[in-house]
Amino acid sequence: MMFAYEKHLPPVLQIPDLIIKEGEYTALIGPNGCGKTTLIRHFNALLLPSAGGVWIDDLNTREARNLVEIRRRVGMIFQNPDNQIVGMSVEEDVAFGPGNLGLPSAEVGRRVKEALAMVGLTGLETQPPYTLSGGQKQLLALAGLLAMDPKFIILDEPTSSLDPAARQKVLSLLQNLRQQGIGIVHITHDMDEASRADRVLVLDQGKLAADGSPAAILTRVEWLKALGLAPTQVTELMWKLRQRGETMATNILALDEAVNEISGLLERLRASSNGGLPGKAGRSV
Numbered sequence: 001m002m003f004a005y006e007k008h009l010p011p012v013l014q015i016p017d018l019i020i021k022e023g024e025y026t027a028l029i030g031p032n033g034c035g036k037t038t039l040i041r042h043f044n045a046l047l048l049p050s051a052g053g054v055w056i057d058d059l060n061t062r063e064a065r066n067l068v069e070i071r072r073r074v075g076m077i078f079q080n081p082d083n084q085i086v087g088m089s090v091e092e093d094v095a096f097g098p099g100n101l102g103l104p105s106a107e108v109g110r111r112v113k114e115a116l117a118m119v120g121l122t123g124l125e126t127q128p129p130y131t132l133s134g135g136q137k138q139l140l141a142l143a144g145l146l147a148m149d150p151k152f153i154i155l156d157e158p159t160s161s162l163d164p165a166a167r168q169k170v171l172s173l174l175q176n177l178r179q180q181g182i183g184i185v186h187i188t189h190d191m192d193e194a195s196r197a198d199r200v201l202v203l204d205q206g207k208l209a210a211d212g213s214p215a216a217i218l219t220r221v222e223w224l225k226a227l228g229l230a231p232t233q234v235t236e237l238m239w240k241l242r243q244r245g246e247t248m249a250t251n252i253l254a255l256d257e258a259v260n261e262i263s264g265l266l267e268r269l270r271a272s273s274n275g276g277l278p279g280k281a282g283r284s285v
């Protein structure tokens with residue numbers, strides 16, 4: 001797939017064939033301006049490729065008659081939750097999408113209730129959305145998508161304006177949704193967030209620079225830094241210890257794995273310093 005904003009401009013994206021699966025959590029990372037937002041805007045036909053094609057299951061995004069169904073299947077969440085509010089109350093906001101599908105009102109009501117429960121906003125039905133916190137607004141936007149019964153949810157830096165507690169809520173909700181079989185595509189600058197995914201795609205200057213597991217990609221410390229991405233503190237610590245000549249596993253992302261690895265290192269150091277004591281060595285000869 002290829003995309004240029006204007007015919008006379010060089011293409012912003014040149015992406016080989018790529019399949020994104022339902023029930024898979026894909027993190028999309030890359031430096032500012034590499035084309036992440038442009039790419040995901042193709043996933044629900046906000047943009048159409050200049051060459052090649054994008055399909056949601058068997059639906060080509062180029063065909064206008066597929067548009068409504070594509071946008072039902074692929075929900076999109078953007079960075080700023082304020083731009084995504086459409087209703088005068090929480091309930092009305094979530095009901096907007098399913099209401100437009102022409103569903104019976106009892107079914108809309110059922111979906112609204114279920115979606116609010118999924119994101120943890122039950123009890124706030126009659127609140128005007130502007131009274132919600134930034135995190136709650138992002139959860140409200142997610143509830144609006146969930147009420148559409150989507151197959152995929154695409155999120156463009158959804159946590160960048162949230163406080164740590166709200167961020168954790170959104171991240172754990174994404175894990176739940178993945179477990180329920182929804183495909184997640186999550187654009188992020190935070191490698192800790194990316195490490196929660198099943199698969200990591202790296203874009204650089206509109207090209208796919210890497211595609212693999214978080215452990216395979218997020219541990220390439222020097223490479224990530226050269227791209228302008230900040231590795232996680234855990235991976236950076238492991239890397240610094242290796243730089244100092246310590247033998248550390250190269251695929252460590254999680255904090256508890258790092259703790260095990262460092263415990264192993266400490267044991268080796270203790271053993272070698274005991275063995276290396278002149279007195280002891282002398283006695284053992």
Ligand SMILES: Nc1ncnc2c1ncn2[C@@H]1O[C@H](COP(=O)(O)OP(=O)(O)O)[C@@H](O)[C@H]1O
Pocket residue numbers: 005012030031032033034035036037038039
């Ligand atoms: N509406 C637009 N018109 C022309 N160029 C654009 C437009 N939006 C983005 N670009 C350019 O396309 C490239 C990719 O941008 P974008 O997809 O926003 O990257 P990212 O989301 O990775 O930061 C950048 O060079 C950007 O300047």
Ligand SMILES: [Mg+2]
Pocket residue numbers: 036037038156
């Ligand atoms: Mg962007």
